[in-house]
Every structure is written in C-alpha cells, then in structure tokens.
Amino acid sequence: MTQPNALEILKQYWGYDSFRGHQKAIIDSVLNGNDTIGLLPTGGGKSICYQIPGLIFPGLTMVISPLIALMEDQHNGLIKRDIKSFHFKGSYSPRSLDEAFRNLRYGNYKFAFFAPERIANPLFLEYIKHAHVSLLAIDEAHCISQWGFDFRPSYLNVRILRELRPEIPVLALTASATARVKRDLHTQLNIPEAQLFEGSIRRDNLHLQLKFTPNKERQLLRLLPTLLGTGIIYAKTRKSCEVLSALLTKHGHSSCFFHAGLSGDLKSLNQSMWIENKVKVMVATTAFGMGIDKGDVGWVIHWDAPDTLEGYYQEIGRAGRNGSTSLTYLLYHQYDIARLQKTLSEVPNIAAVEEFYRSFCSKHQIAVGTGDQLKVQFSIVSLAEKFKLSIPTLLTYIRLLQHRGLWQFIESDRSVPKFSITSSIDTWDRLTLEDRELLTTLARTYPNATHTAHRIDLKRFAAMMHFTIDHFKDKLGELTQRGLIAFESEQSGSAVLFMQPRPSNKSLTFPKNFIDAWLSSKVERTTSMLKFLHSSDCLVQQIETYFDQGKSEPCGACSSCIHNYYPDQEKVKEMVSNGLSLDDIWFDLNCSPDELRF
Numbered sequence: 369m370t371q372p373n374a375l376e377i378l379k380q381y382w383g384y385d386s387f388r389g390h391q392k393a394i395i396d397s398v399l400n401g402n403d404t405i406g407l408l409p410t411g412g413g414k415s416i417c418y419q420i421p422g423l424i425f426p427g428l429t430m431v432i433s434p435l436i437a438l439m440e441d442q443h444n445g446l447i448k449r450d451i452k453s454f455h456f457k458g459s460y461s462p463r464s465l466d467e468a469f470r471n472l473r474y475g476n477y478k479f480a481f482f483a484p485e486r487i488a489n490p491l492f493l494e495y496i497k498h499a500h501v502s503l504l505a506i507d508e509a510h511c512i513s514q515w516g517f518d519f520r521p522s523y524l525n526v527r528i529l530r531e532l533r534p535e536i537p538v539l540a541l542t543a544s545a546t547a548r549v550k551r552d553l554h555t556q557l558n559i560p561e562a563q564l565f566e567g568s569i570r571r572d573n574l575h576l577q578l579k580f581t582p583n584k585e586r587q588l589l590r591l592l593p594t595l596l597g598t599g600i601i602y603a604k605t606r607k608s609c610e611v612l613s614a615l616l617t618k619h620g621h622s623s624c625f626f627h628a629g630l631s632g633d634l635k636s637l638n639q640s641m642w643i644e645n646k647v648k649v650m651v652a653t654t655a656f657g658m659g660i661d662k663g664d665v666g667w668v669i670h671w672d673a674p675d676t677l678e679g680y681y682q683e684i685g686r687a688g689r690n691g692s693t694s695l696t697y698l699l700y701h702q703y704d705i706a707r708l709q710k711t712l713s714e715v716p717n718i719a720a721v722e723e724f725y726r727s728f729c730s731k732h733q734i735a736v737g738t739g740d741q742l743k744v745q746f747s748i749v750s751l752a753e754k755f756k757l758s759i760p761t762l763l764t765y766i767r768l769l770q771h772r773g774l775w776q777f778i779e780s781d782r783s784v785p786k787f788s789i790t791s792s793i794d795t796w797d798r799l800t801l802e803d804r805e806l807l808t809t810l811a812r813t814y815p816n817a818t819h820t821a822h823r824i825d826l827k828r829f830a831a832m833m834h835f836t837i838d839h840f841k842d843k844l845g846e847l848t849q850r851g852l853i854a855f856e857s858e859q860s861g862s863a864v865l866f867m868q869p870r871p872s873n874k875s876l877t878f879p880k881n882f883i884d885a886w887l888s889s890k891v892e893r894t895t896s897m898l899k900f901l902h903s904s905d906c907l908v909q910q911i912e913t914y915f916d917q918g919k920s921e922p923c924g925a926c927s928s929c930i931h932n933y934y935p936d937q938e939k940v941k942e943m944v945s946n947g948l949s950l951d952d953i954w955f956d957l958n959c960s961p962d963e964l965r966f
C-alpha cells in the first residue's frame with residue numbers, strides 16, 4: 369500500500385520517477401514504524417528519506433540538524449515545493465516561543481527544524497510532550513558520537529526526546545560512518561533495535577591516485593594540461609591557495625582561489641567564475657565545495673595530505689557527480705608525513721583554551737549567563753593577531769570549544785548586512801541630532817525594518833548620509849550596543865554562533881574524560897591517514913575498511929591497483945634521454961623510485 373504513495377509523492381514534489389540506492393528501503397522501514405538508521409554517502413539524497421514519510425504521516429516531522437545553513441537549505445527547499453515547514457532560528461522569548469508552538473499546532477505544518485540545543489529548553493520539552501509528532505528525524509546523526517568527525521554534546525539530549533515520546537519512530541541519517549560511530553548511533557540515540565541501511569561508498573567513476581613526489585610544484589604543472597574540464601585543488605592554508613593560484617595563472621592555467629579570509633564579494637565572484645567554467649582551476653581550502661551543486665567537476669587534486677580520511681573522501685567526492693570518469697590526485701612528500709606525525713603528539717593547553725573563551729566573551733561584551741544564539745563575526749586573521757595566536761592554534765581552540773558545545777564555528781559565513789529597529793520613535797528625542805537623523809532616515813527608507821531584520825545597502829546609505837562606509841558601520845555598531853537598532857554586519861569571514869549562554873568561570877571546564885576521548889579520536893584519525901599514505905593496498909578498499917563496509921574486490925583503477933612494478937628498462941632509458949627527471953619518471957610510470965633500473 370505504501371509503495372505507490374511514496375512514489376507518487378516523489379514524482380509530484382521532486383519530479384523523479386524512481387528512488388535511488390537505499391532510499392526506498394529506508395522510507396519503507398520508517399513508514400512501517402521502525403526506528404531506522406540510514407547511512408548514505410554525500411549526494412545520496414538523504415533528505416528525501418525523511419521528507420517523504422513526513423508528507424505521508426498525519427502529524428509533524430521534527431528534524432534535528434546541527435548546522436544552521438543546512439537547515440535553512442532544507443527548509444527553503446520544502447517551502448519552494450509549497451510544503452509547510454517551520455524553522456526555529458535565533459533566540460526566542462518565552463512569549464514568542466509560545467506563539468511559535470501555537471502556530472505549529474494549528475498551522476498544519478508538516479516539518480519543524482531545530483538545533484539539538486533547543487531540547488535543553490523546558491518549554492520545548494513541554495510542547496513536544498503533547499504535540500502531534502509522527503516522526504523524529506535526526507540529520508548528521510554522527511554528531512552524537514564522540515568518535516565522530518564533529519561531535520556535538522547537545523546531540524546527547526536527543527535521548528531525552530526518546531524517553532519522553534518512546535512511541536515516535538526515530539530516523540537517524542548520516543553519511544558513511546566508522547564502526548565505532550555506527551555503534552554509537554544505536555546506543556547513544558537509544559534505538560538498539562533500529563534497522564540499518566547502508567549505501568556503498570564506492571564510486572566506480574572516481575579513479576584515486578596517490579602520488580609521492582619531492583617536487584609537487586613541478587608535477588602539478590606537468591599534470592594540469594592532461595586534466596580535462598574544471599577542477600579543484602585543495603590546499604591547507606589560505607596563503608598557499610593564493611600563491612598556487614598565482615603560479616598557475618603565470619603558467620597559463622586560468623585559476624582563482626577561495627578561502628574564508630576573502631571578502632564576500634570576491635568569494636562570490638570567484639565561485640561563480642568557476643561554476644560557470646570561466647576558469648579551469650579553483651584553489652581552495654576545505655571550506656570550499658560544501659553545498660555547491662556542480663556536476664561537471666572533472667578532477668580534484670590534494671596539494672597537501674588531508675588530516676583525515678573522512679575529509680579526503682568528502683573532498684574527492686566533489687568530482688564526477690555527473691558520472692563521468694574523474695581523476696583525483698593526492699600529492700604528498702615527506703613534509704606531509706612529518707606534519708601528520710607532529711599532530712599525533714600535540715596536546716592542547718586546556719587552561720589556554722578556557723582563557724581564550726573568557727577573553728573572547730569579555731572583548732565582545734558577553735556577560736556570564738547571556739549570549740545564547742548570539743552570532744559574533746570576525747576575521748580569523750585579525751582574531752589571531754588580537755589574541756597573539758597562530759591561525760592553526762586559534763582554529764584548534766575554536767573547534768575544541770565547539771566540541772564542548774559552547775558555540776558553533778561557521779568558517780565561511782555568507783550573510784548580507786542586515787538591521788532592524790529595536791527601539792520606539794518616541795525614545796529618540798533625547799538623542800543627539802546626528803543619531804536622530806540617522807535613525808529617522810533609516811526608518812523612512814526601510815519602513816518594514818521595525819523588529820524584523822532587513823537587508824541594508826551600506827554603500828548607498830552611507831553615501832546618502834555623507835559618511836564613509838567604515839564610519840557608517842561603526843555608527844551602526846554603536847547604535848546596536850545602545851539597544852536602538854540591531855545591526856548585523858555583512859559576512860566578514862568567519863563567525864561563531866553561541867549555542868548556550870556563557871557559563872560561569874567555574875563551570876567552564878573540560879572534564880578529563882572529554883579531553884581523553886577527543887585526543888584519542890584525533891590520534892585514531894591521524895593514524896589512519898598515515899597508514900593510507902604508506903600502504904600499498906587498493907585505496908578504495910582501504911577507505912571501505914575504514915568506514916566498516918565489509919569485504920570487497922580491489923577497484924582496479926587506483927594508483928595502488930595499477931602500480932607498475934619494475935617498469936620496462938628500455939622505456940625508462942628513453943624517458944631519461946628525453947630529459948625527464950627521475951621524479952617525473954616514477955610519477956608518470958606509477959612505480960616506486962627503487963623499482964627503476966637502467
């Protein structure tokens with residue numbers, strides 16, 4: 369009975385004629401009322417797995433998701449299809465929360481999105497206790513595991529929902545996961561009997577190449593002309609993105625770069641040039657590519673060895689989405705190995721992390737007990753300067769604090785400048801003439817901006833007021849501090865979103881077992897990456913083993929599978945006489961240096 373329904377809905381709302389991979393099995397399991405775990409590789413159509421049952425079930429589907437941007441995308445996708453969806457974002461007073469619940473109760477909503485931190489709110493729990501909820505969908509469910517890529521302690525709260533409403537089926541969705549993370553999905557979510565469906569992570573059209581070379585620059589320049597279509601080069605630092613892009617341009621390869629330190633304008637310009645195939649190469653840090661739907665990425669090169677196999681797998685996965693054969697190259701040399709080995713022994717200084725958090729809060733005037741849902745934007749470079757930290761150390765601190773659940777790090781925040789008027793006109797009499805004039809002009813130009821955030825054209829407005837942009841922004845910041853307006857400046861690189869009020873100094877602690885788990889999961893991931901660089905086994909099989917995918921055949925196409933043992937001596941001699949260096953030869957012939965004979 370359920371099958372035609374699900375298919376009809378797929379056709380009606382998404383326009384597809386059939387399901388892909390395990391989608392159908394997952395949907396059926398959910399429709400039968402089972403707790404279900406779906407592990408689908410990136411791009412495997414995860415969201416449809418909860419959206420279709422959600423449309424069939426009579427009640428509301430509550431979707432827990434860790435990332436604001438991700439929720440926003442899915443929520444907007446539903447709205448676009450004329451499906452009623454609600455997204456809890458920003459901070460709510462008890463009154464506005466009550467209003468939201470009333471809306472949900474009587475508004476025929478099919479979906480409600482919220483971050484796991486909301487579960488800590490007793491009003492929320494009270495609502496859920498009595499609400500007509502048919503399904504609890506947990507997106508990026510791996511965040512519940514300490515062994516996962518990005519643990520979010522607030523995910524542990526999901527158990528509370530489970531205890532509160534044990535009759536509501538749970539659907540946990542995530543990309544591929546290691547054995548440990550899979551175990552955690554069952555135990556931490558308290559769904560021991562859940563049916564598990566797991567898609568294969570193997571993609572036959574990706575041909576993985578792992579290449580050792582002492583001279584990356586030379587090999588990159590030799591490689592590029594052979595690669596067809598547009599592609600991405602991933603580099604670890606912002607600096608190397610810029611330097612590499614300049615090098616490529618100098619050698620006649622059209623290229624641009626992308627990292628979190630760029631201005632919003634340059635970011636979108638570079639991104640669209642590349643998306644429209646106007647430049648061949650995008651040199652980017654790992655922040656790039658998430659949420660970009662470009663099917664014809666022909667190749668991906670890693671200029672530096674990635675820190676983890678999760679990251680590596682995600683990044684190469686951006687190639688060949690349209691099914692065409694795509695090459696991926698990981699270039700590494702002894703410095704990559706040395707860097708990874710060094711991180712094995714690095715232990716963060718927790719007292720320094722705590723001190724950083726405290727002074728970050730003080731500098732941004734966030735008092736103990738306040739700040740929940742507050743977004744603070746900054747440029748990583750100037751923040752590092754301000755706190756006299758190196759950028760990698762600063763990033764580690766920020767991520768550790770995220771891991772602890774204090775905030776969410778948004779590496780590349782893409783908001784437009786927005787403001788709203790939060791004071792009433794009759795309080796403006798006692799202000800200076802300049803302030804009054806500014807506020808009145810704002811109110812006149814943006815009549816809808818009272819209490820709702822409104823996009824503001826800073827350039828135009830500053831010109832209108834005869835201000836420089838910087839002075840205008842300072843002014844808006846100052847008025848915000850005084851509670852007259854709420855101004856959110858445009859994306860200035862990165863941001864943190866506070867996920868809970870600032871704790872008192874005493875309760876701002878990192879328990880020892882927390883640090884131990886964090887360290888040992890880091891060591892585990894780094895060790896796996898090092899092993900990957902050293903092993904001569906099929907690369908695809910190694911990744912499959914890492915993600916606990918069971919026994920499989922070698923891929924037959926990766927650099928390990930097609931390794932050329934002891935290449936033909938005549939051929940080697942010919943290459944030498946053609947002026948190729950030994951590095952070129954073992955790079956091209958896909959063999960080890962010690963296998964070359966003359």
Ligand SMILES: [Zn+2]
Pocket residue numbers: 905906907908909922923924925926927928929
């Ligand atoms: Zn292979």
